[in-house]
Amino acid sequence: MSFLVLDHLQKSFGTTKVVHDFNLHIEKGEFISFLGPSGCGKTTVLRMVAGFESPSEGRIVIDGQDVTGLRPNQRQIGMVFQAYALFPNLTVAENVGFGLKVAGVPRSERSGRVTEMLELIGLPDLGQRYPWQLSGGQQQRVALARALAPRPRVLLLDEPLSALDAKIRVSLRNQIREIQRQLGITTIFVTHDQEEALSISDRIVVMHRGVADQTGTPRQIYNQPATDFVAGFVGTLNRFESEVLDAASGRVRVAGTEFSLNRPLQSGKVTLAARPEGLTLADHGIAAEVVGAEFLGSVQRVRARVDGSEIVLDRFNAPSVALPEAGEIIHISPEGSNWLVLATDA
Amino acid sequence: MRKFWSWGAIIIGALYFLLPLIGTLEFSLRMRRGEYSLDAYRSVLADPNFRATFGYSVGMALATIVLGVLIVVPTAYWVRLRLPRLRPVIEFITLLPLVIPAIVVVFGYIRLYNTSSILPLTGTASGTNLLLLCGYATLALPYMYRAVDTGLSTLDVRTLTEAAQSLGAGWVRIIGNLILPNVLGAVMSGAFLSFAIVIGEFTMAALLNRPAFGPYMQLLGANRAYEPAALAVIAFAATWGCMGLMQLISRIAGVRKTAK
Amino acid sequence: MSRFGWNWLGVVPFFAFAALFLMLPTMNIVIGAFQNPEGHFTLANLAGLSSPRIVSSFAISIKISLASAILGCLIGFAIAAAVVMGGLPGWVRGPLMTFSGVASNFAGVPLAFAFIATLGRVGLVTMLLRQWFGINIYAMGFNLLSFWGLTLTYLFFQIPLMILIITPALEGLKREWREAAEVLGASTGQYWRMVALPILFPSLLGTFALLFANSFGAVATAYALTGSSLSIVPIMLFAQIRGDVLQDPHLGYAMAFGMIVITGLANLAYVIMRSRAERWMR
Numbered sequence: 084m085s086f087l088v089l090d091h092l093q094k095s096f097g098t099t100k101v102v103h104d105f106n107l108h109i110e111k112g113e114f115i116s117f118l119g120p121s122g123c124g125k126t127t128v129l130r131m132v133a134g135f136e137s138p139s140e141g142r143i144v145i146d147g148q149d150v151t152g153l154r155p156n157q158r159q160i161g162m163v164f165q166a167y168a169l170f171p172n173l174t175v176a177e178n179v180g181f182g183l184k185v186a187g188v189p190r191s192e193r194s195g196r197v198t199e200m201l202e203l204i205g206l207p208d209l210g211q212r213y214p215w216q217l218s219g220g221q222q223q224r225v226a227l228a229r230a231l232a233p234r235p236r237v238l239l240l241d242e243p244l245s246a247l248d249a250k251i252r253v254s255l256r257n258q259i260r261e262i263q264r265q266l267g268i269t270t271i272f273v274t275h276d277q278e279e280a281l282s283i284s285d286r287i288v289v290m291h292r293g294v295a296d297q298t299g300t301p302r303q304i305y306n307q308p309a310t311d312f313v314a315g316f317v318g319t320l321n322r323f324e325s326e327v328l329d330a331a332s333g334r335v336r337v338a339g340t341e342f343s344l345n346r347p348l349q350s351g352k353v354t355l356a357a358r359p360e361g362l363t364l365a366d367h368g369i370a371a372e373v374v375g376a377e378f379l380g381s382v383q384r385v386r387a388r389v390d391g392s393e394i395v396l397d398r399f400n401a402p403s404v405a406l407p408e409a410g411e412i413i414h415i416s417p418e419g420s421n422w423l424v425l426a427t428d429a
Numbered sequence: 430m431r432k433f434w435s436w437g438a439i440i441i442g443a444l445y446f447l448l449p450l451i452g453t454l455e456f457s458l459r460m461r462r463g464e465y466s467l468d469a470y471r472s473v474l475a476d477p478n479f480r481a482t483f484g485y486s487v488g489m490a491l492a493t494i495v496l497g498v499l500i501v502v503p504t505a506y507w508v509r510l511r512l513p514r515l516r517p518v519i520e521f522i523t524l525l526p527l528v529i530p531a532i533v534v535v536f537g538y539i540r541l542y543n544t545s546s547i548l549p550l551t552g553t554a555s556g557t558n559l560l561l562l563c564g565y566a567t568l569a570l571p572y573m574y575r576a577v578d579t580g581l582s583t584l585d586v587r588t589l590t591e592a593a594q595s596l597g598a599g600w601v602r603i604i605g606n607l608i609l610p611n612v613l614g615a616v617m618s619g620a621f622l623s624f625a626i627v628i629g630e631f632t633m634a635a636l637l638n639r640p641a642f643g644p645y646m647q648l649l650g651a652n653r654a655y656e657p658a659a660l661a662v663i664a665f666a667a668t669w670g671c672m673g674l675m676q677l678i679s680r681i682a683g684v685r686k687t688a689k
Numbered sequence: 690m691s692r693f694g695w696n697w698l699g700v701v702p703f704f705a706f707a708a709l710f711l712m713l714p715t716m717n718i719v720i721g722a723f724q725n726p727e728g729h730f731t732l733a734n735l736a737g738l739s740s741p742r743i744v745s746s747f748a749i750s751i752k753i754s755l756a757s758a759i760l761g762c763l764i765g766f767a768i769a770a771a772v773v774m775g776g777l778p779g780w781v782r783g784p785l786m787t788f789s790g791v792a793s794n795f796a797g798v799p800l801a802f803a804f805i806a807t808l809g810r811v812g813l814v815t816m817l818l819r820q821w822f823g824i825n826i827y828a829m830g831f832n833l834l835s836f837w838g839l840t841l842t843y844l845f846f847q848i849p850l851m852i853l854i855i856t857p858a859l860e861g862l863k864r865e866w867r868e869a870a871e872v873l874g875a876s877t878g879q880y881w882r883m884v885a886l887p888i889l890f891p892s893l894l895g896t897f898a899l900l901f902a903n904s905f906g907a908v909a910t911a912y913a914l915t916g917s918s919l920s921i922v923p924i925m926l927f928a929q930i931r932g933d934v935l936q937d938p939h940l941g942y943a944m945a946f947g948m949i950v951i952t953g954l955a956n957l958a959y960v961i962m963r964s965r966a967e968r969w970m971r
Binding site for chain 3: 455503528635
Binding site: 133134135154155156157158159160161162164166168169170171172173181182184185186213214215226229230233 | 863865866868869870871872873874875876879883884887888966968969
């Protein structure tokens with residue numbers, strides 16, 4: 084049995100159902116992200132794990148123990164909140180030691196653990212400061228130390244980076260991941276930022292309207308999106324309407340160009356999709372008219388129009404590769420590109 | 430369980446607050462033996478002293494509001510604009526009337542402005558009226574200052590002022606045409622509070638011997654049985670009216686502000 | 690520097706007003722408390738305060754103010770807490786706040802009338818208790834013109850004042866603080882003791898000081914309620930100013946000075962405690 088099991092969780096507020104039948108098995112030490120737009124139910128699932136909301140149906144099992152009916156203070160869980168939820172009347176050290184104090188850990192043992200945690204987050208000298216004297220990034224690190232100090236079984240992170248500015252966000256997320264690896268603590272991270280989720284997770288659960296659309300490694304989520312929603316929400320996606328000419332061999336026509344995907348398709352029309360970096364240019368292929376091009380250093384980003392709809396493609400920069408000009412006709416190689424066939428949402 | 434205790438607290442609280450009001454209302458209707466009547470109200474309203482003292486206190490209240498606005502608005506504005514370091518001092522002074530009992534302040538007036546002093550305000554009726562007015566403005570100071578300062582805090586005073594100055598406006602025009610209209614909602618709520626305080630004020634008026642509504646009520650209470658209850662109902666309704674208008678106006682002002 | 694010099698002019702009217710009608714009169718009383726009729730320095734007036742009549746009037750005044758401030762804080766807090774975090778429907782809040790605004794200003798003479806009409810010898814509640822339950826509260830020793838009667842009356846404006854001030858403070862407690870405490874293993878009691886109450890402490894203490902001063906200086910309610918039958922300090926001072934009942938005008942100054950000292954001490958305690966709490970406040 085997995086370390087943390089979310090078994091057929093459901094949650095309704097009044098008559099609105101915000102989480103439908105949510106199932107997830109998390110292994111010990113895994114770093115899982117819940118990714119989705121606001122209102123998709125990801126925070127509700129997290130709050131059910133923490134014990135702030137009780138599920139309408141289903142159960143939550145941690146390390147073989149059914150915790151569904153336990154109060155938050157009986158679950159041995161650590162949590163970091165979105166806004167700085169540090170206690171303003173306590174010093175940094177007192178904040179970090181709070182969980183130990185309420186558990187009745189003697190003072191001497193407590194101060195040792197607090198020092199250890201402050202060193203872990205790289206703020207060993209700030210123990211006597213008050214929260215308002217810290218920057219946002221420092222406050223969130225202290226919040227992390229506070230959550231970890233009582234040695235929780237599971238760590239929950241509720242959009243802990245969203246209130247910080249971009250640069251700190253990146254460095255702090257790396258630090259969080261490093262600490263998580265070091266301690267080997269099972270972690271759930273809630274975010275609406277796909278880049279965040281892709282960069283630090285072992286596995287990602289993409290949520291949409293209270294349902295887990297897809298669960299998989301970041302590479303799986305990005306390269307093989309299971310639903311149209313996942314494909315569109317994670318990364319940039321170019322869509323091509325295509326006509327299936329031969330369902331068995333996967334022969335299609337896109338903007339007047341015929342080519343084969345070499346896999347069986349359903350007949351009629353399908354939507355093909357490709358990431359900007361998955362499209363390759365060639366001398367022949369799908370014709371596209373360049374709308375504009377941006378030079379981004381290592382990458383050239385070309386915007387072009389195919390059949391009236393705009394697409395984006397990225398290619399690596401090299402001294403010999405010139406930026407295409409607006410109005411120029413370029414060709415997208417059907418064979419050299421990585422095509423996704425989107426399942427049409429009913 | 431928590432809900433049970435919450436409702437319990439509310440219901441006991443409501444009983445405590447409603448019973449005196451119901452009791453007063455019931456008592457005020459008991460003047461005619463054996464049946465409820467409005468006799469007490471009729472008797473009160475027909476009393477020329479009622480009209481005279483009530484009119485005096487309304488006039489005093491309005492004058493207090495004007496004086497309060499004249500003192501508080503320019504000061505609060507100026508301190509925010511030019512002397513922010515003075516703010517704690519001003520705030521401290523405006524809170525003093527909540528700490529120093531009114532009876533002590535008025536005792537000081539009697540001592541300081543008596544007929545044998547340099548400024549013998551208590552020597553004449555108009556002088557005493559002026560003194561009472563200043564006393565009322567002092568009592569209202571904490572409420573007025575708070576309200577106006579809160580109102581100013583929602584404005585960018587500095588930018589507004591600089592914009593007006595760059596268009597050639599003078600100080601009187603800036604305060605009168607720019608700042609005052611923008612804090613009108615706050616001023617009004619301070620004004621209604623002042624009104625509620627002044628209209629029934631007893632201590633200062635009684636000790637300065639002015640024919641105000643508060644001493645009249647006290648005198649009536651000492652001599653009559655049912656009329657005081659009727660007066661209490663009227664006073665409560667008046668207070669309620671003041672507060673209701675205050676909320677209404679601050680809500681309208683709030684709506685206007687968010688709509689901007 | 691010269692600009693700064695001119696800036697002072699803008700606050701001159703305020704300071705002049707405050708000096709003439711607040712500071713100087715108060716100072717005058719304070720100085721008068723230390724002067725004999727000939728204008729020489731003396732401590733005799735303060736010594737005069739130790740007469741049993743005055744001491745007992747201070748004692749009962751302090752008792753009433755403490756009782757009405759403590760009860761006002763506790764009950765007001767309970768009601769505010771019930772509304773903010775007791776799971777009550779949202780519509781309760783608006784009417785409660787409006788009512789509190791009205792009731793906290795419904796003090797003075799009319800309030801006394803209201804309580805006489807309710808709990809006086811022929812008041813509604815007194816009569817109903819006797820008719821319905823056969824309870825004669827006056828036979829049981831209750832008297833509106835007593836310590837408990839006055840405290841009960843003062844609570845009518847003390848409780849709403851507490852509600853008005855403490856409700857925003859309670860709403861300022863972030864949900865995350867409670868949740869963070871809970872998930873760290875704290876019980877509800879531990880959360881209140883270690884987090885919520887320390888955060889609320891400055892507002893609680895400030896309100897307490899305000900409520901204390903509020904009832905300590907109240908003249909009108911007590912005077913209209915009891916005439917001069919209950920010798921609380923403000924009533925005695927009132928009578929003294931009117932008719933010099935103490936046969937010594939300077940004893941009046943000493944009494945007024947005593948009042949300032951006591952309300953001042955209450956607020957000083959608040960200021961000190963607050964500055965301690967300021968370490969963690971912005």
